[in-house]
Amino acid sequence: MSDVTVERGGHVVIANLSLILDESRIAIVGLNGSGKSTLVRTFNGLISPSGGEVVVHGIDVGKAPKAAARAVGFVFQNPDHQIIFPTVAEDVAFGLRQIGYSKADARGMAVAMLREYGCDDWADRPISELSEGQKHLVCILSVLAMEPEVLVLDEPFSSLDIAVRQNLLSRLKSLRQQIIMINHDLDAFDGFERMIWLKDGTVHADGAPSAVAPLYRLHAMQMAENLAPKNL
């Protein structure tokens, strides 16, 4: 992406940002309001920049937002916002239907995929009866079913216990897809190659997580002491 600016409600959220995101595991950190969520939403056209251009795997997002959305799989914070269909197989199959498979094929592939991930008897279970961790897994599977090139995760798993979170993170590790993840918990970035620290819509630090994470942690701790209620 080059020279990207995003304005929302009259003020600049992202300011003249230029980045090349080549690594296969990229972490994005920053305090609340730093522009993380806005940044990743420019990758698939959910938010259009007011200036500059975003190119994802050769696709100009501004010119072909649909193709970009196809290439970028998005996992949101709250699975209840993402899961559209009442049963597991229907939701996974929806992604496949979206990319052109017939109803019957999509159902078959969805069931096969559930089996592959060890969720054999989930196909006809109502989403409302799943645990939070199970819902997150359904979200990931539904997105993976569409075979995106990039997987963007916006603060996933924040409502999960440590065991479930570790299990899901290790499932993510083995994926072939490029992963760009926003998270507040720095422990989740085990094995990541690059960490980008956003502050006020610009890159404050960028490099190996081993270098960036300590700086960010220190900054966050300093901020914590000085926060007045109005800044919380």
Add this chain to the structure above:
Amino acid sequence: MSNDRTLVYVSLYAALIAALGLFPLFHIPFLGGVPITAQTLGVMLAGVMLGPMRGAFAVVLFLFLVAIGAPLLAGGRGGLGVFAGPSAGFLIGWPVGAFVAGALMRGMRRRSVIVSAAISAAIGGIGVVYLFGIPGLVVLADLSFGQAALGSLVYIPGDLIKVALTAVIAESVARGLPGALVSRA
């Protein structure tokens, strides 16, 4: 409003009507054997909040689901049987009521939200719905017009509460989340 957002909003209000049937917001005991449901609150809200077309679509979507067998009407009723019952006229009046409420809300865009929402909900959600419901009773239950109108009176107090709620909700959404008051957007 984008197509996707319209689709989601229409579905949300249809689901709201369903949820109001499963999860009563206020409990008024049986009056003359007729349970009073909160579902018409959903109908009023759909019209007032979404505007005429989208509001009517939301109600039609809900009724369509009921017709094909989802037990979403208050008391867990569903299926084609409900459209054969004596109160079918009221159900048919729902989408029309939502449409009229939405159109009035749009027409009164210069007035305050709370006042116009109350007027729209009362005319669309009570007036129009009864305009269909009472003749429905006359035809289906073989009552005289006066009998049908008299029998319907038991619903009126509950409906007035729903009108008040609709107005309060519209006002607080207009303040808290103005973009979601689609009828005015």
Add this chain to the structure above:
Amino acid sequence: MISAYIPGESWFHRISAGPKLLGLCALTVLLFPVDKPGIAALAFSVALVLFSAVGWEGYRRLMALRPVVYLLVFLLIFHALTGTFVSGLVTVFRLFTMILLATLVTFTTRMEDMLDALNPVLTPLNFIGISSRRIALAIALVIRFTPVLIGLAEELGAAYRARTGKRAGPRLTAPFAVLALRTADHVSEALAARGGADGFEDTAEFDGGLPKK
């Protein structure tokens, strides 16, 4: 999917949805002009016998119609008081018959089959931009949203009780509405991220697979 359908193999289950719906419409029209209590009672008994197709479960589930029964009894009393008992009796039998038959069709037909049967009726909606794909998506969203909304309301009610020790009642409806609408916005965003209502099928820009960087 929540549905009133009762699984079974009876002869009535085996009739396909289209003829069942058409038959129901025809019967409704035929029953309407009936004004003799004998004929109405006969029709009612026939409907009751037909109902055996769904077995005990079917009769048991009829209990859900209790509010309608109250209404009909009320109606009968109303007619009796105003001196039109016989016509009231005919009306009640006729309504019961129609409700029974319609319920029977619902109990013996899957929602998917009902939808397929209605497809020809819905096709004209294509012209105003409502494809069958959108209808299916909207139906799924309603069924998915309903428990989500109930969950939201319960959480809000619990939070209120925790802070005040009182039942919340209607005063939580406004915050609930704002919460529900926020949810809808998140869902719209997630739907758009997955290709929106129309999917990726007809994006010409995407022919020939994913371009590599």
